[in-house]
Amino acid sequence: MVNRIYKISLILALSLISAGAAESQRKKSKVTVPEKPKLVVGIVVDQMRYDYLYRFWNKFSDKGFKRLVGEGFNFRNNHYNYIPTYTGPGHASIYTGTTPAIHGIVGNDWYNRITGQNIYCAEDKSVKTVGSGSNAGQMSPVNMIASTITDELRIASNLQSKVIGVSLKDRGSILPAGHAANGAYWYDGSNGAMITSTYYMQELPAWVQAFNNRKLADQYLSQPWTTLLPIEQYSESGPDDQSFEGTFRGEAKPVFPHNIPALRGTTFDLLRSIPAGNTFTKDFAIAAIQAENMGKGAATDFLALSFSTPDYIGHQYGPNAIEVQDNYLRLDQDIANLLTFLDGYIGKQNVLVFLTADHGAAHNPEHMKQLRIPAGNTLNSLMADSLKKHLNQRFGTADWVSAFTNQQVYLNHQLIESKKVSLVEMQEETARFMHRFPGVLRTMTADALMKSHWSRGLGMLMENGYMPYRSGDVLVALEPGWYAKYSNAPVKGTTHGSPWAYDTHIPLLWYGWQIPVGESHVRTEIIDIAPSLAAFLRIQEPNGNMGRPLTEYIWK
Incomplete structure (x- = not known):
């Protein structure tokens, strides 16, 4: 008698579970595509x-x-x-x-x-x-x-x-x-x-x-x-x-x-x-x-x-x-x-x-200087010309630098290869030289960027902005409050990019x-x-x- 009652209870329980599952499935089938903004x-x-x-x-x-x-x-x-x-x-x-x-x-x-x-x-x-x-x-x-x-x-x-x-x-x-x-x-x-x-x-x-x-x-x-x-x-x-x-x-x-x-x-x-x-x-x-x-x-x-x-x-x-x-x-x-x-x-x-x-x-920067807050400017043409002269003295006279734009030095890869000069060595020499200029906080070579990884800080920012076949060989970061100018004219207004x-x-x-x-x-x-x-x-x-x-x- 007890076994019979147990079997009936089990059957009823299974039926209820099955009915609940079916009802749940029916509810799921009625779910509509979530609302989206128009x-x-x-x-x-x-x-x-x-x-x-x-x-x-x-x-x-x-x-x-x-x-x-x-x-x-x-x-x-x-x-x-x-x-x-x-x-x-x-x-x-x-x-x-x-x-x-x-x-x-x-x-x-x-x-x-x-x-x-x-x-x-x-x-x-x-x-x-x-x-x-x-x-x-x-x-x-x-x-x-x-x-x-x-x-x-x-x-x-x-x-x-x-x-x-x-x-x-x-x-x-x-x-x-x-x-x-x-x-x-x-x-x-x-x-x-x-x-x-x-x-x-x-x-x-x-x-x-x-x-x-x-x-x-x-x-x-x-x-x-x-x-x-x-x-x-x-x-x-x-x-x-x-x-x-x-x-x-x-x-x-x-x-x-x-x-x-x-x-x-x-x-x-x-x-x-x-x-x-x-x-x-x-x-x-x-x-x-x-x-x-x-x-x-x-x-x-x-x-x-x-x-x-x-x-x-x-x-x-x-x-x-x-x-x-x-x-x-x-x-x-x-x-x-x-x-x-x-x-x-x-x-x-x-x-x-x-x-x-x-x-x-x-x-x-001129406004900052009036307030006695550290600031300044670098002159891109001066930096580029000085770098070219330095590389000529170090590696021999040639057009080693192709461009200096976006605070990045682009070296002449084809020339460097034909002269059998080490690209990594020239990148490192360029990075060292750029540190001579007032306002330069840090330089980073493309070789270093491709071999290392930074999860935060200035290294991360440089890494995230670097693409090998579009970016330069050496990236230059200026101190806070400093920015580059492109002529000898007085600095007016503002810029960005730092x-x-x-x-x-x-x-x-x-x-x-x-x-x-x-x-x-x-x-x-x-x-x-x-x-x-x-x-x-x-x-x-x-x-x-x-x-x-x-x-x-x-x-x-």
Whole structure:
């Protein structure tokens, strides 16, 4: 009797387990594809130091940068993890999830050992300009050898996702949009129009032609540049007239107001260097979203948007200038306008936005010296000429040095081989000699970079920026506060490219679709953006990805 009761109980238990498993399977079969954002908007601000976000905070509106911070997630310790920190490598690294050592964009340009000339990062002589009669459209992503998150989105959606790049700079549009983009558009100062290349299409879409026909560049250049606020309110910046600020051609002093109509000349190039350049870029971005119905289809679309004007203004005036602050206050308004547009067009809940920068900027050395802070300049032509003379004395008279660019010495490999000189010995002699110059902190040979590995510090930054067949034989790093100049003229404005925090520490803000409100001081790197997007979109990371997804912090 007991055995019979036991058997019945066992049968009932097994039946219940089986029924539960079947119910679980039925529930699983009802699971739908996870929700995704309808539109991703990636915003890169060209030359935005991390501290600008807080230095100008009290003057920002509530609907631009403050909205991104207050309604989104702020990674406050975000850095570049390589050198040189330039525009081309920055945009490529953001979107490939890897460093120049892998994606190949080792500078804005670099020395090509095969041709004996410098090559520009987006240069492509096999294509033609679409939208003007200039050669400004002979550009494509052909020199970037890794895929981008935008490429992976196109592949994952079977080409149903639309990807469009927008920037005044060609490299700021082309590299983020990737190889498989529907389109990338950039500014031509010869005609004041947005153009593209035959890499993407044979003629401009009707909506781009209509935008160009509005002649917005001409309208924006017909107005003087005055301060947004009364000039006495710019207490976060220095005096308006400073000796280390640059001027527009035709100006006597770097002071407000800037008479743009009188200074513009016969082209439209000056738009790049005034805040209206940001507004023009924003206008085109909104036109692209509307005309292409981005975010309105079944697949996620992606707008890669880069604001180039801060870089032009920053280089001319430097971080402490009223012009730089005024530009950021006006950029804040442009971002507010873009966010408000997205609210009405698609809704905050359907758009995923990130904002970061391609590099920061150094304080002007002359400004630092006035404050008794160590700083200085090296003169590249002097360093190169002195090195050539030294190598002639050491190894015999010959053209041993092919180029000195991006703070890298390129030696003449073909000559060295024909003379039966040791390349490693010449690299080491070059590295030792470069240490003689004031401001040089460290040198590293290509041989050492290929034989060793650094997990942190200056060695890591050099290693991550080094690609054997595109980089030089000896890399030179300057002391903090120092940067290279290319002529004997007084140093004006600023530059970037160093391994120091003022160049590597940049904002990283996330906003919109499923992004929680918060902030973190955990160290993140620029290469973490692409894999984070891949995790959000449930697609493959770019093929050279080396970053980590940040979804543990920013996933609701």
